[in-house]
Amino acid sequence: MMNPKAISKQTLLRLPSYLSYLKSLPEHGCENVSATMIASALGLNDVQVRKDLACVSKKGRPKLGYVTEELISDIESFLGYDDLNDAIIIGAGRLGGALLSYEGFNEYGLNIVAAFDVDESKIGTEICGKKVLDISKIKELCKRMKIRIGIITVPGHSAQKVCDILVDSGIFAIWNFAPVHLKVPDNILVQQENMAASLAVLSAHLAESIKKNEI
Numbered sequence: 001m002m003n004p005k006a007i008s009k010q011t012l013l014r015l016p017s018y019l020s021y022l023k024s025l026p027e028h029g030c031e032n033v034s035a036t037m038i039a040s041a042l043g044l045n046d047v048q049v050r051k052d053l054a055c056v057s058k059k060g061r062p063k064l065g066y067v068t069e070e071l072i073s074d075i076e077s078f079l080g081y082d083d084l085n086d087a088i089i090i091g092a093g094r095l096g097g098a099l100l101s102y103e104g105f106n107e108y109g110l111n112i113v114a115a116f117d118v119d120e121s122k123i124g125t126e127i128c129g130k131k132v133l134d135i136s137k138i139k140e141l142c143k144r145m146k147i148r149i150g151i152i153t154v155p156g157h158s159a160q161k162v163c164d165i166l167v168d169s170g171i172f173a174i175w176n177f178a179p180v181h182l183k184v185p186d187n188i189l190v191q192q193e194n195m196a197a198s199l200a201v202l203s204a205h206l207a208e209s210i211k212k213n214e215i
Contacts (some may be wrong), residue, residue, distance in 0.1 A: 011052045012079075016108075017042055018052070019075045022068055034065030081109040086145055087175075090162045091153035092117040092125075092132045095177060099151065100127045110149070114141060135165070142169040149173045156180040 021041055022033065035053055039046035053060060057074035060066045076082060084106065089096045092115040099105075100115055116135045117123060125132050133141070141147065150166040152159055152174060159178035166174060173189045176182055182190050 007055045011055060014044070014049075014052055015056065015075055015079060018049070019072065019079075022072050022075070025068060030068055032065050033068045033071065035060075037065070079109070081107065083109055084111050085109055085149055086111050086113045086147050087149035087151055088113060088138070088141065088147055089115040089151045089153060090117075090135065090138070090166070091115075092119070092122045092127060093153065096151075096153035097127050099153065100130050112151070113145065113147070135162075138165055139169040142166075142171065147171065149175065151175045151177070152182075153177045 018038055021038060025033065035050035036046045038044070038053075039049040042049075053066070053071070056078040057066060057071055059070050059074065087110055089099060089112055092100075096115055096117075100112055105112060112130060115127060115130055115132045116138055117132055118135050122132050123134050147169075148171060150169075150171040150173070152162055152166075154162050156179045159176065159180045160182060163174060163176075163182045163184060167184060167188055172187070173191070174182065174184070175191050175193065177193045177195070179194065179196055181192070184190055
């Protein structure tokens with residue numbers, strides 16, 4: 001099995017889709033699954049799917065494919081879902097609150113333990129049982145709980161400052177929802193969630209689809 005760092009980002013992005021599909025299959029009557037079957041269901045190239053699966057599991061057999069439950073286990077293990085990683089959120093506004101309220105992160109190995117903010121009206125409150133703390137407490141909590149993941153949901157103008165605090169506090173991975181590019185040391189991983197870019201792609205495809213239907 002390959003190291004996650006050794007495979008492409010595109011492969012990593014496809015693996016959760018494979019996992020969701022596999023988990024949607026009926027428990028009875030679908031004991032085995034093939035790359036061709038997955039590719040057909042998800043509208044992907046079967047050669048690409050076969051290569052992706054080879055990165056995470058060596059248990060595929062000619063003409064039989066993979067045992068469904070074994071492949072699910074291998075993908076979850078490869079993605080680190082077996083290990084629960086504690087994380088913190090900086091920015092307890094609507095987006096931060098929504099992420100704190102989502103109960104499904106544990107299935108993906110993520111456990112949000114606390115939120116931080118600078119707004120005094122939010123500090124000391126709780127969101128879904130998670131305490132909102134003063135941003136000055138980040139380093140203390142990260143050190144005490146060995147937090148390695150930080151989630152940024154602050155406005156763009158505050159994001160870099162927050163990022164610097166996280167890096168200084170020992171954070172290794174940052175999930176950034178702010179609409180700015182963060183400058184970090186080479187050893188820090190940043191996953192950018194650009195909702196504006198995603199909306200732009202959606203809008204462009206919608207406009208093209210409407211245009212074709214009008215012709």
